[in-house]
Amino acid sequence: GAVVSQHPSRVICKSGTSVKIECRSLDFQATTMFWYRQFPKQSLMLMATSNEGSKATYEQGVEKDKFLINHASLTLSTLTVTSAHPEDSSFYICSAGGLAAGVQYFGPGTRLTVT
Amino acid sequence: DAKTTQPPSMDCAEGRAANLPCNHSTISGNEYVYWYRQIHSQGPQYIIHGLKNNETNEMASLIITEDRKSSTLILPHATLRDTAVYYCIVRVAKNAGNMLTFGGGTRLMVKP
Numbered sequence: 399g400a401v402v403s404q405h406p407s408r409v410i411c412k413s414g415t416s417v418k419i420e421c422r423s424l425d426f427q428a429t430t431m432f433w434y435r436q437f438p439k440q441s442l443m444l445m446a447t448s449n450e451g452s453k454a455t456y457e458q459g460v461e462k463d464k465f466l467i468n469h470a471s472l473t474l475s476t477l478t479v480t481s482a483h484p485e486d487s488s489f490y491i492c493s494a495g496g497l498a499a500g501v502q503y504f505g506p507g508t509r510l511t512v513t
Numbered sequence: 514d515a516k517t518t519q520p521p522s523m524d525c526a527e528g529r530a531a532n533l534p535c536n537h538s539t540i541s542g543n544e545y546v547y548w549y550r551q552i553h554s555q556g557p558q559y560i561i562h563g564l565k566n567n568e569t570n571e572m573a574s575l576i577i578t579e580d581r582k583s584s585t586l587i588l589p590h591a592t593l594r595d596t597a598v599y600y601c602i603v604r605v606a607k608n609a610g611n612m613l614t615f616g617g618g619t620r621l622m623v624k625p
Binding site: 506 | 545547549551554555556557558559562600604605606611612613614615616617618
Protein backbone atom coordinates (compact mmCIF):
# COMPACT_ATOMS: atom_id res chain seq x y z
CA GLY A 399 0.00 0.00 0.00
CA ALA A 400 0.91 3.65 -0.23
CA VAL A 401 3.09 5.21 2.44
CA VAL A 402 2.31 8.35 4.37
CA SER A 403 4.79 9.70 6.90
CA GLN A 404 4.44 12.20 9.70
CA HIS A 405 7.05 14.19 11.56
CA PRO A 406 7.57 14.44 14.42
CA SER A 407 6.09 11.30 15.92
CA ARG A 408 6.03 12.86 19.36
CA VAL A 409 6.41 16.43 20.60
CA ILE A 410 6.22 18.13 23.96
CA CYS A 411 5.88 21.88 24.03
CA LYS A 412 5.15 24.63 26.52
CA SER A 413 1.81 26.37 26.65
CA GLY A 414 1.72 29.38 24.32
CA THR A 415 4.21 28.07 21.81
CA SER A 416 3.51 26.85 18.27
CA VAL A 417 4.13 23.40 16.87
CA LYS A 418 4.37 22.32 13.24
CA ILE A 419 3.50 18.80 12.12
CA GLU A 420 4.44 17.56 8.67
CA CYS A 421 2.56 14.99 6.61
CA ARG A 422 4.16 13.55 3.49
CA SER A 423 2.96 11.10 0.87
CA LEU A 424 6.14 9.22 0.05
CA ASP A 425 5.31 7.29 -3.08
CA PHE A 426 2.33 9.04 -4.58
CA GLN A 427 0.95 12.50 -5.13
CA ALA A 428 -2.00 13.69 -3.11
CA THR A 429 -4.04 16.69 -4.13
CA THR A 430 -6.09 16.24 -0.99
CA MET A 431 -4.95 15.36 2.49
CA PHE A 432 -6.96 15.17 5.67
CA TRP A 433 -6.11 16.02 9.26
CA TYR A 434 -7.74 14.15 12.13
CA ARG A 435 -7.48 14.47 15.89
CA GLN A 436 -7.98 11.68 18.39
CA PHE A 437 -8.38 12.09 22.13
CA PRO A 438 -7.77 9.15 24.49
CA LYS A 439 -10.33 6.37 24.23
CA GLN A 440 -12.18 8.22 21.47
CA SER A 441 -12.49 7.76 17.74
CA LEU A 442 -10.83 9.89 15.09
CA MET A 443 -12.45 13.23 14.39
CA LEU A 444 -11.85 15.07 11.14
CA MET A 445 -10.40 18.53 11.66
CA ALA A 446 -9.85 19.79 8.14
CA THR A 447 -9.38 18.96 4.51
CA SER A 448 -6.12 20.18 3.03
CA ASN A 449 -6.17 21.04 -0.67
CA GLU A 450 -2.99 21.52 -2.67
CA GLY A 451 -2.64 25.11 -3.78
CA SER A 452 -5.75 26.38 -2.06
CA LYS A 453 -7.17 27.09 1.37
CA ALA A 454 -8.04 24.28 3.70
CA THR A 455 -11.62 23.47 4.58
CA TYR A 456 -12.24 23.23 8.31
CA GLU A 457 -14.87 21.22 10.12
CA GLN A 458 -17.36 22.99 12.31
CA GLY A 459 -15.88 23.91 15.65
CA VAL A 460 -12.25 23.81 14.50
CA GLU A 461 -10.55 27.21 14.70
CA LYS A 462 -8.82 27.94 11.41
CA ASP A 463 -6.64 30.63 12.98
CA LYS A 464 -5.40 28.21 15.60
CA PHE A 465 -4.81 25.21 13.37
CA LEU A 466 -3.01 26.53 10.32
CA ILE A 467 -2.82 24.18 7.37
CA ASN A 468 -0.54 24.57 4.39
CA HIS A 469 -0.53 22.22 1.41
CA ALA A 470 2.18 23.71 -0.75
CA SER A 471 3.01 20.65 -2.82
CA LEU A 472 1.42 17.41 -3.94
CA THR A 473 3.38 15.45 -1.34
CA LEU A 474 3.43 17.71 1.71
CA SER A 475 0.84 19.17 4.03
CA THR A 476 1.65 20.86 7.31
CA LEU A 477 -0.48 21.51 10.38
CA THR A 478 0.67 24.23 12.74
CA VAL A 479 -0.91 24.41 16.17
CA THR A 480 -0.52 28.03 17.19
CA SER A 481 -0.45 29.21 20.79
CA ALA A 482 -0.89 25.67 22.01
CA HIS A 483 -2.68 25.00 25.29
CA PRO A 484 -2.92 21.83 27.36
CA GLU A 485 -6.36 21.07 25.91
CA ASP A 486 -4.71 20.80 22.48
CA SER A 487 -2.81 17.77 23.71
CA SER A 488 -3.94 14.95 21.45
CA PHE A 489 -2.97 12.46 18.78
CA TYR A 490 -2.91 14.15 15.36
CA ILE A 491 -3.16 11.97 12.27
CA CYS A 492 -3.06 12.83 8.61
CA SER A 493 -4.25 10.83 5.63
CA ALA A 494 -4.04 11.00 1.88
CA GLY A 495 -5.79 9.26 -0.96
CA GLY A 496 -5.58 9.09 -4.69
CA LEU A 497 -4.53 5.57 -5.62
CA ALA A 498 -7.62 3.44 -5.25
CA ALA A 499 -10.92 5.28 -5.29
CA GLY A 500 -12.12 6.06 -1.82
CA VAL A 501 -9.13 4.49 -0.04
CA GLN A 502 -7.24 6.63 2.44
CA TYR A 503 -3.73 5.93 3.66
CA PHE A 504 -2.89 7.22 7.09
CA GLY A 505 0.28 8.51 8.65
CA PRO A 506 1.58 7.00 11.91
CA GLY A 507 0.32 9.96 13.93
CA THR A 508 1.91 12.67 16.06
CA ARG A 509 1.46 12.69 19.82
CA LEU A 510 1.33 16.30 21.02
CA THR A 511 1.66 17.08 24.69
CA VAL A 512 1.34 20.69 25.81
CA THR A 513 2.63 21.41 29.31
CA ASP B 514 -23.06 8.53 4.38
CA ALA B 515 -24.79 5.42 5.58
CA LYS B 516 -24.53 4.74 9.29
CA THR B 517 -22.83 1.58 10.48
CA THR B 518 -23.30 -0.48 13.62
CA GLN B 519 -20.57 -2.65 15.07
CA PRO B 520 -20.27 -4.54 18.36
CA PRO B 521 -18.05 -2.56 20.73
CA SER B 522 -15.75 -5.45 21.51
CA MET B 523 -14.94 -9.05 20.61
CA ASP B 524 -12.48 -11.68 21.73
CA CYS B 525 -10.79 -14.26 19.53
CA ALA B 526 -8.39 -17.07 20.26
CA GLU B 527 -5.02 -16.89 18.58
CA GLY B 528 -4.94 -18.98 15.41
CA ARG B 529 -8.69 -19.02 15.01
CA ALA B 530 -10.70 -17.03 12.51
CA ALA B 531 -11.96 -13.64 13.67
CA ASN B 532 -15.32 -12.68 12.20
CA LEU B 533 -16.20 -9.03 12.68
CA PRO B 534 -19.75 -8.03 11.76
CA CYS B 535 -20.99 -4.68 10.54
CA ASN B 536 -24.54 -3.59 9.95
CA HIS B 537 -25.23 -0.94 7.33
CA SER B 538 -28.93 -1.32 6.58
CA THR B 539 -29.27 2.15 5.02
CA ILE B 540 -26.46 1.71 2.50
CA SER B 541 -27.03 3.24 -0.92
CA GLY B 542 -26.36 1.56 -4.22
CA ASN B 543 -23.21 3.54 -4.94
CA GLU B 544 -21.67 3.24 -1.48
CA TYR B 545 -18.74 0.97 -0.79
CA VAL B 546 -17.89 -0.80 2.45
CA TYR B 547 -14.39 -0.02 3.75
CA TRP B 548 -12.58 -1.64 6.64
CA TYR B 549 -9.72 -0.06 8.53
CA ARG B 550 -8.04 -0.98 11.76
CA GLN B 551 -6.11 1.00 14.33
CA ILE B 552 -3.51 -0.63 16.49
CA HIS B 553 -2.89 1.19 19.75
CA SER B 554 -1.09 4.53 19.30
CA GLN B 555 -0.78 4.14 15.54
CA GLY B 556 -2.55 5.63 12.54
CA PRO B 557 -5.39 3.61 10.99
CA GLN B 558 -4.47 0.96 8.44
CA TYR B 559 -6.53 0.22 5.34
CA ILE B 560 -7.59 -3.43 5.18
CA ILE B 561 -10.06 -4.03 2.38
CA HIS B 562 -13.11 -2.62 0.63
CA GLY B 563 -15.91 -3.83 -1.58
CA LEU B 564 -19.14 -2.87 -3.29
CA LYS B 565 -21.24 -6.03 -3.55
CA ASN B 566 -18.97 -8.95 -4.37
CA ASN B 567 -16.95 -10.74 -1.74
CA GLU B 568 -13.34 -9.63 -1.68
CA THR B 569 -10.13 -11.21 -0.45
CA ASN B 570 -6.61 -9.92 -0.12
CA GLU B 571 -3.51 -10.87 1.82
CA MET B 572 -4.90 -9.42 5.03
CA ALA B 573 -8.54 -10.45 5.14
CA SER B 574 -11.74 -11.43 3.42
CA LEU B 575 -14.84 -9.28 3.14
CA ILE B 576 -18.22 -10.96 2.88
CA ILE B 577 -21.12 -8.70 1.89
CA THR B 578 -24.66 -10.01 2.09
CA GLU B 579 -26.73 -10.12 -1.08
CA ASP B 580 -28.96 -7.26 0.10
CA ARG B 581 -25.78 -5.34 1.13
CA LYS B 582 -27.27 -4.45 4.48
CA SER B 583 -24.48 -6.10 6.41
CA SER B 584 -20.96 -7.38 5.98
CA THR B 585 -18.37 -9.44 7.80
CA LEU B 586 -14.63 -8.95 7.91
CA ILE B 587 -12.80 -12.23 8.32
CA LEU B 588 -9.25 -12.54 9.59
CA PRO B 589 -8.63 -16.22 8.78
CA HIS B 590 -5.92 -16.94 11.36
CA ALA B 591 -5.84 -14.22 13.97
CA THR B 592 -2.54 -13.44 15.67
CA LEU B 593 -1.78 -11.35 18.72
CA ARG B 594 -0.71 -8.54 16.38
CA ASP B 595 -4.26 -8.36 15.05
CA THR B 596 -5.43 -6.92 18.37
CA ALA B 597 -6.81 -3.52 17.35
CA VAL B 598 -9.93 -1.43 16.87
CA TYR B 599 -11.61 -2.33 13.59
CA TYR B 600 -13.69 0.28 11.80
CA CYS B 601 -16.36 -0.42 9.20
CA ILE B 602 -17.10 2.65 7.09
CA VAL B 603 -19.59 3.09 4.30
CA ARG B 604 -18.85 5.76 1.76
CA VAL B 605 -19.20 6.70 -1.86
CA ALA B 606 -15.89 6.13 -3.60
CA LYS B 607 -14.39 9.21 -5.21
CA ASN B 608 -11.20 9.77 -7.13
CA ALA B 609 -8.34 11.26 -5.11
CA GLY B 610 -9.91 9.90 -1.98
CA ASN B 611 -12.43 11.38 0.36
CA MET B 612 -12.59 11.95 4.07
CA LEU B 613 -13.75 9.16 6.33
CA THR B 614 -16.18 9.33 9.21
CA PHE B 615 -15.12 7.02 12.01
CA GLY B 616 -17.61 5.48 14.40
CA GLY B 617 -16.78 3.59 17.55
CA GLY B 618 -15.49 0.47 15.82
CA THR B 619 -15.00 -2.99 17.32
CA ARG B 620 -12.17 -3.55 19.74
CA LEU B 621 -10.82 -7.00 18.87
CA MET B 622 -8.75 -8.70 21.50
CA VAL B 623 -6.81 -11.74 20.29
CA LYS B 624 -5.90 -13.95 23.20
CA PRO B 625 -3.25 -16.66 23.42
